[in-house]
Amino acid sequence: MKISKKDENISDCAFHVVENHLSGGGAAGALATGRNVICKKTAQGYLEESRQLAARNDSAREEELKHLSREIHDELGQRLSALRMGVSVIGIRCKQDEALQAMIQPMITLVDSTILMVRNLVASLRPSALDMGIVPALEYLIDEFNDTHPEVQCTLHATEDEIDLDEKRATEIFRIVQESLTNIGRHAQASKAEVALKGTASHYVLEVLDNGIGFDPSLQKKQSFGLIGIRERVLMLNGELEISSLTNQRTKIKVVIPRNAAPGKS
Secondary structure, eight states, rough: OEOTTTSSSOOEEEEEEEEOTTTSEEEEEEEEEEEEOHHHHHHHHHHHHHHHHHHHHHHHHHHHHHHHHHIIIIIIIIHHHHHHHHHHHHHHTTTTOHHHHHHHHHHHHHHHHHHHHHHHHHHOOOOOGGGHHHHHHHHHHHHHHHHHOTTTEEEEEEEEOOOOOOOHHHHHHHHHHHHHHHHIIIIIOOSSSEEEEEEEEEEEEEEEESSOOOOOOOOOOTTTTHHHHHHHHHTTTOOEEEEEETTTEEEEEEEEEEEEOOOOOO
């Protein structure tokens, strides 16, 4: 019910009415209690606007990373490859000049290391494997994790035939797994980790598990930006997030995403 007074703003109120009875059974009146719910509605509106803004910012950021990675790969990568070929040709033509060879070989090594650095930079911005689908992208991500964390054996369980994701949802799932593996590498002290992605008739289900030291979710720090970022991405996918952990045993992150529902507005 909306009520207003002269020279005052309209208020949106919710009322609860209880009938009062006489001892003989007749009605004596009614007691009505009301509260202004406009503040609650306004807060909900602000929250929804904040989430939509976050979704737009995230989409814009991903597009910028995609553009930047392609520019670096196409422009800088091609120039470095041409430089590598040019230096190699000089080395071949002057192979009898030992002094020149001694100068060329360090140059070739430097160019090779620079090409590798550029490839790693491009992959960190946005792996090209994402263009081939979420499963190849996750395979790349886990291979990279295993290379940089040899103490942890991480495996992937996913069937590409079951997974049919648009680019936005594929990117968000990739980032969720990326952040989860980052947390495992930094904090879990685990020896094993698993990533599982499957599709059902109505949902996609993602699970990331490790056998590390775990944590008490009730004591989780508010400044755990990794988990905060995961929650925000799940919200943008209209999904549900479940985090369960047993101290000194394991941690499990489970994300359930509707198959047919479109991602949050962007």
